[in-house]
Amino acid sequence: xxxxxxxxxxxxxxxxxxxxxxxxxxxxxxxxxxxxxxxxxxxxxxxxxxxxxxxxxxxxxxxxxxxxxxxxxxxxxxxxxxxxxxxxxxxxxxxxxxxxxxxxxxxxxxxxxxxxxxxxxxxxxxxxxxxxxxxxxxxxxxxxxxxxxxxxxxxxxxxxxxxxxxxxxxxxxxxxxxxxxxxxxxxxxxxxxxxxxxxxxxxxxxxxxxxxxxxxxxxxxxxxxxxxxxxxxxxxxxxxxxxxxxxxxxxxxxxxxxxxxxxxxxxxxxxxxxxxxxxxxxxxxxxxxxxxxxxxxxxxxxxxx
Amino acid sequence: xxxxxxxxxxxxxxxxxxxxxxxxxxxxxxxxxxxxxxxxxxxxxxxxxxxxxxxxxxxxxxxxxxxxxxxxxxxxxxxxxxxxxxxxxxxxxxxxxxxxxxxxxxxxxxxxxxxxxxxxxxxxxxxxxxxxxxxxxxxxxxxxxxxxxxxxxxxxxxxxxxxxxxxxxxxxxxxxxxxxxxxxxxxxxxxxxxxxxxxxxxxxxxxxxxxxxxxxxxxxxxxxxxxxxxxxxxxxxxxxxxxxxxxxxxxxxxxxxxxxxxxxxxxxxxxxxxxxxxxxxxxxxxxxxxxxxxxxxxxxxxxxx
Numbered sequence: 001x002x003x004x005x006x007x008x009x010x011x012x013x014x015x016x017x018x019x020x021x022x023x024x025x026x027x028x029x030x031x032x033x034x035x036x037x038x039x040x041x042x043x044x045x046x047x048x049x050x051x052x053x054x055x056x057x058x059x060x061x062x063x064x065x066x067x068x069x070x071x072x073x074x075x076x077x078x079x080x081x082x083x084x085x086x087x088x089x090x091x092x093x094x095x096x097x098x099x100x101x102x103x104x105x106x107x108x109x110x111x112x113x114x115x116x117x118x119x120x121x122x123x124x125x126x127x128x129x130x131x132x133x134x135x136x137x138x139x140x141x142x143x144x145x146x147x148x149x150x151x152x153x154x155x156x157x158x159x160x161x162x163x164x165x166x167x168x169x170x171x172x173x174x175x176x177x178x179x180x181x182x183x184x185x186x187x188x189x190x191x192x193x194x195x196x197x198x199x200x201x202x203x204x205x206x207x208x209x210x211x212x213x214x215x216x217x218x219x220x221x222x223x224x225x226x227x228x229x230x231x232x233x234x235x236x237x238x239x240x241x242x243x244x245x246x247x248x249x250x251x252x253x254x255x256x257x258x259x260x261x262x263x264x265x266x267x268x269x270x271x272x273x274x275x276x277x278x279x280x281x282x283x284x285x286x287x288x289x290x291x292x293x294x295x296x297x298x299x300x301x302x303x304x305x
Numbered sequence: 306x307x308x309x310x311x312x313x314x315x316x317x318x319x320x321x322x323x324x325x326x327x328x329x330x331x332x333x334x335x336x337x338x339x340x341x342x343x344x345x346x347x348x349x350x351x352x353x354x355x356x357x358x359x360x361x362x363x364x365x366x367x368x369x370x371x372x373x374x375x376x377x378x379x380x381x382x383x384x385x386x387x388x389x390x391x392x393x394x395x396x397x398x399x400x401x402x403x404x405x406x407x408x409x410x411x412x413x414x415x416x417x418x419x420x421x422x423x424x425x426x427x428x429x430x431x432x433x434x435x436x437x438x439x440x441x442x443x444x445x446x447x448x449x450x451x452x453x454x455x456x457x458x459x460x461x462x463x464x465x466x467x468x469x470x471x472x473x474x475x476x477x478x479x480x481x482x483x484x485x486x487x488x489x490x491x492x493x494x495x496x497x498x499x500x501x502x503x504x505x506x507x508x509x510x511x512x513x514x515x516x517x518x519x520x521x522x523x524x525x526x527x528x529x530x531x532x533x534x535x536x537x538x539x540x541x542x543x544x545x546x547x548x549x550x551x552x553x554x555x556x557x558x559x560x561x562x563x564x565x566x567x568x569x570x571x572x573x574x575x576x577x578x579x580x581x582x583x584x585x586x587x588x589x590x591x592x593x594x595x596x597x598x599x600x601x602x603x604x605x606x607x608x609x610x
């Protein structure tokens with residue numbers, strides 16, 4: 001029962017449902033749920049898009065009158081071997097094409113962890129000792145490879161009018177998911193490139209704790225690099241899988257009033273994506289989840305935008 | 306079977322056993338284990354000291370010929386109410402006296418989390434919405450209170466020849482244990498005070514991921530504020546209690562060669578404490594733990610000091 005976009009609620013004019021929040025839904029179901037709740041936009045994940053088929057996904061979202069606020073996600077750029085590098089570049093070029101086809105400029109990048117991390121395909125080898133650092137744990141070298149891969153991808157992204165959006169992940173994911181841990185570091189990596197081609201996303205879950213956050217959000221705004229604002233709360237105790245410790249705004253420790261004001265003052269006028277990974281929320285009916293998302297957005301985010 | 310300090314091993318001349326690593330042992334047992342393994346120093350925890358009695362603990366360690374590299378821990382300074390503030394100041398003055406009595410200058414501070422955190426005694430109240438930020442989640446205000454309490458305690462610490470050692474904790478503990486999340490932030494807080502009275506500790510578990518770490522370690526050295534170097538590894542997956550995800554050096558993701566070189570280049574010549582919270586290690590016999598600590602120290606830390 002996709003309904004036309006004119007049903008959208010004025011209060012929700014910048015609210016985007018990141019489809020990871022309704023993980024159990026197909027793309028079509030998530031789009032319907034967003035429309036029913038009066039949301040004007042969705043943030044998409046590549047797995048759900050591929051499942052639906054790229055062209056069909058693009059039509060489905062466009063026919064529903066929704067904007068695509070971002071595509072999640074490219075990245076995983078930290079491989080050190082030629083085959084790994086080639087595979088990463090190929091996959092990210094595909095992601096660029098997908099973003100362009102879906103009609104979004106913003107392709108979110110989770111850049112990947114250390115070579116020693118379980119996900120990287122290399123065993124966590126014992127430290128060799130002796131005089132040299134262990135390459136599998138060399139975080140500085142890993143970050144340099146990320147910078148090199150971004151440089152490799154920029155021309156292709158430019159051709160397609162897509163922006164590579166660097167996401168700082170919470171430092172508890174530095175070993176296994178992203179060696180970019182702060183917004184400032186993401187901006188340093190973006191600096192050599194035009195703001196239209198390399199940007200950053202502010203995700204409250206990952207950056208709320210950062211003592212330098214106010215300054216770096218202002219810097220991101222001044223540089224024209226804020227490509228997205230993702231909101232969700234930080235819950236304790238951490239879930240068994242720490243990725244899933246995200247919660248509805250208001251249920252955890254994030255000061256949304258303050259951070260949202262900083263983002264607004266930095267000049268960001270784009271969509272606000274709610275992106276929650278949380279098993280209990282995934283187990284709720286999709287319409288209930290979207291209704292709660294909208295209610296919490298009105299209460300904790302909208303007044304401060 | 307306490308044996309004289311001349312049994313100490315030259316390689317281990319800077320290795321200190323933080324007694325949290327051998328949590329099941331009494332203070333006397335931990336001291337014996339350190340001496341048997343040829344270690345010249347111990348880092349003490351207040352609970353084990355109080356259990357033994359302060360004067361007796363001081364004698365016990367001195368008679369064994371051991372240095373006390375630090376006392377853990379003071380802090381928990383984030384209370385906003387008068388009674389909470391008074392209680393924190395009183396407890397920390399007691400900790401200063403304990404440190405002086407035990408013959409260590411270095412009193413490690415874990416500064417405490419947000420008022421909304423479970424440990425703070427206030428319920429995690431729902432965000433009030435409206436125009437104001439929620440004080441229970443206001444991390445900037447919480448940090449200002451930490452600065453105020455440090456200023457309150459500095460004269461007393463100076464009188465007793467004790468240094469307040471600010472510890473940056475991993476950002477995953479920012480909500481519930483320490484609103485100091487980076488070494489740079491700890492140094493900013495220390496800046497108004499003499500280096501002899503407010504210092505910092507570098508704990509690899511908490512700071513290894515920080516893109517600014519090299520620069521901040523150099524700054525800490527230049528300012529004369531490195532009061533301790535604590536080593537242990539960062540393990541994944543995180544333990545149910547993330548505090549316990551610490552491991553023996555070499556078992557996780559920390560690049561000890563690089564960080565240890567930075568600490569050495571910064572001019573630090575003091576003790577290196579091994580401080581591991583890990584249930585599996587706590588379940589091992591104390592002598593085995595200390596032997597493994599010494600072996601891993603020789604392999605992963607000593608060559609780079």
